[in-house]
């Protein structure tokens with residue numbers, strides 16, 4: 001990255017989805033539905049992938065099989081990529097051009113019909129996607145079984161970028177009637193890094209996030225987009241392995257957290273940590289592939305109250 005990048009490039013609204021490799025996408029899709037309460041919005045059998053959403057975004061979770069054509073040889077379950085939503089396709093394309101000028105390297109663009117995306121890697125090698133919705137009603141087309149070639153898209157060349165803000169600012173979120181937990185939406189991701197300063201610069205300067213909370217000792221920071229109170233938590237805590245620590249999943253009420261704590265074992269999941277704090281009540285649940293979802297309900301989610309959490313709890317609270 002050019003050291004002269006001083007302004008924000010992509011101005012992210014929020015973390016929009018977590019795309020993860022799983023050992024069996026059909027089983028994982030059932031688990032994420034029956035345990036976490038996320039409905040399958042659509043499925044791509046040719047990619048061995050299931051996409052889940054309760055209406056927040058066109059998918060909050062993508063569960064991609066480790067045998068998918070998108071997996072490398074020997075792929076293990078874990079993070080595939082995380083995606084940020086920006087306001088419009090025009091903003092996406094303008095930021096992409098500015099980033100190219102600043103010397104940032106990209107994996108490439110993709111057209112997903114309802115959204116257009118640009119992919120790159122953060123300094124730790126985690127894959128990042130920036131995207132903009134390009135239709136108003138994604139639910140009308142992204143449902144059921146989808147098998148389709150991606151259209152050719154060259155940002156700013158194959159079409160005039162749309163300047164409209166097409167995301168729904170107030171989606172009608174559904175609740176499934178028969179699930180262990182009623183998941184609402186994916187809101188954030190916590191990453192463990194050994195190169196904290198480069199990662200901080202990337203997420204503030206390239207992804208356009210601002211600090212929402214920082215711990216006094218600087219071990220952890222929570223960064224937020226323009227429409228959120230926390231999208232990326234970075235921690236340099238040496239007790240943890242670098243990479244994805246957890247995905248933050250907001251649930252409807254504390255009843256859902258109690259249900260998770262009591263019942264997830266029946267589905268083969270495991271509680272790894274519960275933090276019952278004045279800022280947030282969080283229950284971290286490991287799925288059958290070992291991926292950790294932080295189920296939570298916010299209480300007084302303010303920097304002042306978060307600051308009262310212990311350093312032991314903080315990585316599981318943010």
Ligand SMILES: [Fe+2]
Nearest residue numbers: 017019083129
């Ligand atoms: Fe994605």
